[in-house]
Every structure is written in structure tokens, then in C-alpha cells.
Amino acid sequence: MKINPSFVKKLLVKFIKEELEKFNFQKAVVGLSGGLDSSVTSCLCQKALGAQNVLALVLPYGDRFAKDVQDAENVIKALGIRSKKINIQPMVDVYYSQHPTNNKILKGNKMARERMSILYDFSSREKAMVIGTSNKTELLLGYGTIHGDMASGINPIGDLYKTQVRELGKHLNVPPEIIRKSPSAGFWPGQTDEKEIGIDYEKIDQILYQIVDLRKPKKEVLSLGFSEKTVNKVVAMIKKSEFKRKLPPIPKISTRTVGHDFLFPYDWGK
Amino acid sequence: MKIALVQTSPVLQDIEKNFSIHLRFIDKAIQNNIDLIIFPELSLTGYTLRDLVPETAIIPEKNKWFDQFKMISRDISIVLGFVEEREKGNYFNSAAYFSKGNLLHIHRKVFLPTYGMFEEAKFFSQGKKFSVFQTPFGKTGLLICYDFLNYGADYALFSQGADIIIVLSAAPGRGMGEKSGYSSSHMWELMGETVSRFSTVFLIYCNRVGYEDGKSFAGGSFIFNPEGELLAKASSVDEDFLVSTLDMNELRNARQKLFYKRDNKPEVILRSLNKVIFENED
Numbered sequence: 001m002k003i004n005p006s007f008v009k010k011l012l013v014k015f016i017k018e019e020l021e022k023f024n025f026q027k028a029v030v031g032l033s034g035g036l037d038s039s040v041t042s043c044l045c046q047k048a049l050g051a052q053n054v055l056a057l058v059l060p061y062g063d064r065f066a067k068d069v070q071d072a073e074n075v076i077k078a079l080g081i082r083s084k085k086i087n088i089q090p091m092v093d094v095y096y097s098q099h100p101t102n103n104k105i106l107k108g109n110k111m112a113r114e115r116m117s118i119l120y121d122f123s124s125r126e127k128a129m130v131i132g133t134s135n136k137t138e139l140l141l142g143y144g145t146i147h148g149d150m151a152s153g154i155n156p157i158g159d160l161y162k163t164q165v166r167e168l169g170k171h172l173n174v175p176p177e178i179i180r181k182s183p184s185a186g187f188w189p190g191q192t193d194e195k196e197i198g199i200d201y202e203k204i205d206q207i208l209y210q211i212v213d214l215r216k217p218k219k220e221v222l223s224l225g226f227s228e229k230t231v232n233k234v235v236a237m238i239k240k241s242e243f244k245r246k247l248p249p250i251p252k253i254s255t256r257t258v259g260h261d262f263l264f265p266y267d268w269g270k
Numbered sequence: 271m272k273i274a275l276v277q278t279s280p281v282l283q284d285i286e287k288n289f290s291i292h293l294r295f296i297d298k299a300i301q302n303n304i305d306l307i308i309f310p311e312l313s314l315t316g317y318t319l320r321d322l323v324p325e326t327a328i329i330p331e332k333n334k335w336f337d338q339f340k341m342i343s344r345d346i347s348i349v350l351g352f353v354e355e356r357e358k359g360n361y362f363n364s365a366a367y368f369s370k371g372n373l374l375h376i377h378r379k380v381f382l383p384t385y386g387m388f389e390e391a392k393f394f395s396q397g398k399k400f401s402v403f404q405t406p407f408g409k410t411g412l413l414i415c416y417d418f419l420n421y422g423a424d425y426a427l428f429s430q431g432a433d434i435i436i437v438l439s440a441a442p443g444r445g446m447g448e449k450s451g452y453s454s455s456h457m458w459e460l461m462g463e464t465v466s467r468f469s470t471v472f473l474i475y476c477n478r479v480g481y482e483d484g485k486s487f488a489g490g491s492f493i494f495n496p497e498g499e500l501l502a503k504a505s506s507v508d509e510d511f512l513v514s515t516l517d518m519n520e521l522r523n524a525r526q527k528l529f530y531k532r533d534n535k536p537e538v539i540l541r542s543l544n545k546v547i548f549e550n551e552d
Binding site: 002003004006007008010011014015018019262263264265266267268269270 | 281282283284316318319320321322392446447448449450451480481482483484486507
């Protein structure tokens, strides 16, 4: 599970640079929450494209996450990248004033999609590609909002587990308070991923690594000392979230169908 | 004999652009008195073609770019990768060797990886032979990427008396560890060292770089001498133009110490293989 952070940095910086060149973008736009993943991603973008070509959008809901906004601003300052802060509370509240709910998950997902919509709006305004910030752990667990934070043009850190992103973050000199911070989806104050999932990231990543990377059967994963309940929970989360990692199924009717046998590379002509 | 390996990144589908990239490197090679220049697998088209295979295919006998490569090969020998069309609608992942104004040889990839991230057999027909051909520099055999990892393929070239084995590759890097570089790169070097030494041949491996659909081609092109010693190695992941001089006397030197070629018994191996083919149903 160990990575060589300097080699990984090289690969990801090269990836961002090449992808933007291929698709004719000079600029990137990143949603910066003040958490680890978006800080690391912003830093990689800055290295790949230059500070003036990275726009960080800080998109808080009111002033409920003041500490995170402060952390985001520190990253922006340290990297010298461009930024804009937009409060999403008015847009989200207008909707919920007409369709009230007390369900925090609903509201959190709505906020994630509001942010996505602003990122894509700025993508058009600025001719900048939206850069994803979803790590491998959350992609596999489906711990993200479909069409929300999971939406992007390219996703540089998508093959790094959370704990590996942390290693990379240290190498990139991301501020220590961000490295140490408990990861959170930011749906409500005090929410943390580990509390909500009920397993800490070290353990989750170890289990995922055994199952996904090494293709170990459950029996062998259990023999490493993980409880059956924990392993079952991880496996169930992977299975339940497959839809978040795929385009929606299309019923095949014709002889050649999008998603079935209309098979062209993403980088067509690039 | 001076050779150059072009560790580059083609533009997917755009043969016109790739042709000019080839010319640029060939010019550079000619200026550096290179005798043989080698490009990676599918260097004229890019790798992740999928349904673009038919529209990027070339019929070698009637193709304007091939006519030009033939002409240029009066000054320098050229090895490159392309999509070949045979019998109207049969497509191969092929490699061409141009020399002295002629298209000297074509190898059609036999082992088409189709598992995990690979899907070549969905789009390409399978080549049916491994053959050695005479070049101005010695008897040569061509392999494409996964061909090389089957030691039967290497053995076939060895038994036909190859002096030089050239591998064109588009190998994506995969697997990480604490060390710098992809863990998969080690596998190619391991095979390179083994095949060069135990066949007493020059082993030339030319891999590409760049990203296609998120796959990162790992570069790390290399050359081993007939005693299994590393002569030259390109950087991993980055573009490179690797130049090396091969001393063909090393073939004789190696074979005076290592007798694998003299002691080879293809007829015994063939008898054993026949048994596998005709007696074992599964």
C-alpha cells in the first residue's frame, strides 16, 4: 500500500497537463473545501498548469464551516492560485423553503449538486476544466454524491486510497492541520466520514486493498484480523454503489448502441 | 551499428500527425548517423483504437506513407508499428521493417492481450507466425509487446537463428510501491535480460509513453547485449530518444562462452510440443 510520493506526484502532474492539452484547456477549476483531497488536487493542478491557470472555488453553506473556509484560504494563499468564494446558502434555502425537509443527507446531497452546478458554470465562463477530487476509497465505497462531488472532467487522485492521498499531501507540503483533519463530507458540522461509516480509514483502506488490488477472497481477508462485520460492511458498500461508478444502462435495441458496442476511446483523435 | 529508440507518444487516430512525428525523429537520427531507428507498437496510430481500427488501417502495398518510408529507408532502416488490413476487413496489430528502399518484413502480433484492461482480440485478428529475416545487420526477429512475454515466441526466433530481437511495445504501467517507477516495468527488464542471455541475442525493447484514456504508458525502453548485460535504458514515463551502438562482434564473443545456440535441440522440443498438441485434449 506504500507509495513513492515523488513518483506519484510526477505521474499525476503529467496526467493533468496532458489531459488539458488534449482537450484544449489551459485552465482548471477546482472546488476547494479546505479538506485533504481538494487541497492535494489544487496543489497538483498548480504544479501542472501554473498558479494563474488554477481557479479554486470555495463554496460554503453560510458560515457553518468557517474553519474549513479558513483552511481553504490558507491553501489558496500558499499556492498563489486564483480563487472565488460563493455562499451557496441562498440558492439551497430557496429550494428547501418550498420543499422542506429535516433529512440532513438530502440537504447535503443538494449542496454537493449546487456546488457542481457552480463549478460547471465557471468551467464555461472561464474555459476551465472541472477537476475531480474523489479518491479511490470513496469511489469504491460510493461515499460521494452522484452528479455532485463525483462529477468532473478528469479525476487525478481517483486511483489513490485516502491514506495514500495523505502521504502525497505530506510530500506536497499541504498544511499539517489539513493533513490531520478528520475527513468529512461536510454535510453538517461535526460530521466525519469515519464516524458515519463506523470504520477508520486505515482499516477501510487495508481491507479495500486486499479485496480490490490483491483480489483476496473474504476468508483470507478475515485471517488478517479484521472482524467479519467490518469486512461485510465494506463489501456491501462497494456492491451497493456500483451505479455511481457507471453510466446508466441503456436497453439495447439497435445493432449498435451507446454503452454496449459503440466503442470509441475517450481520447478519440487526441 | 548505431541504433535509436524513439520513446514517444503518438496522437490517437491521427496518422498524418504521427507520420510527421516519425519524419522529425528520422531526420534527427539521420543527422546523428543512426543506422536503425525503432518506434513503439502502433506508433502510426496510437494504441487505444477500439472501433477506430478499420479507419486507421493501412494496406502496405498501396499506401502513400509506406511509399515514403520505403524511400527514406535507403538512408536509414526503420521499424514502426501500424494497423494492417489484409483480405478486406481483416485487421492486424503489425510491425514493419523498412531497409534499403524496401519493406523487408511485416510481423503480425500473435498474442493479443484480452483480459483486465486489455481488449485487443476484440478488435484485431491474430497473427500466425514468428519468423526471422535477414537484414544488413544480421538475422532479425520482430515481436510486439505481449508476444515477448511468451517464451515460446522468443524460443521460435532463437531457434531460427536470430541475432537481434526487436520488441515494439505499448505497455501501460501498473502497480506501485515504495520504489520509484511502476512495478510492471521490472517484468519487462527481467524478460529482456533472460531472453538476451539465454538466446545470445541483442534484445531491443522500445516502449511508448503518454496517457490514453487514463492509461499511462511506462516507457523504460532498453537494450541488452548477447550476454544479458544492460547496454542502455531510457527514462520511465518521459519522452526519450535512446541512442546506442551495438558491436556485432559481441555475438561471437557471447556464443564462445554461452553454448545455448549450439546446443539447442528444436527437434526434441518439437516432438514434446506435438505431444501437447495431439494428445492432450484440454
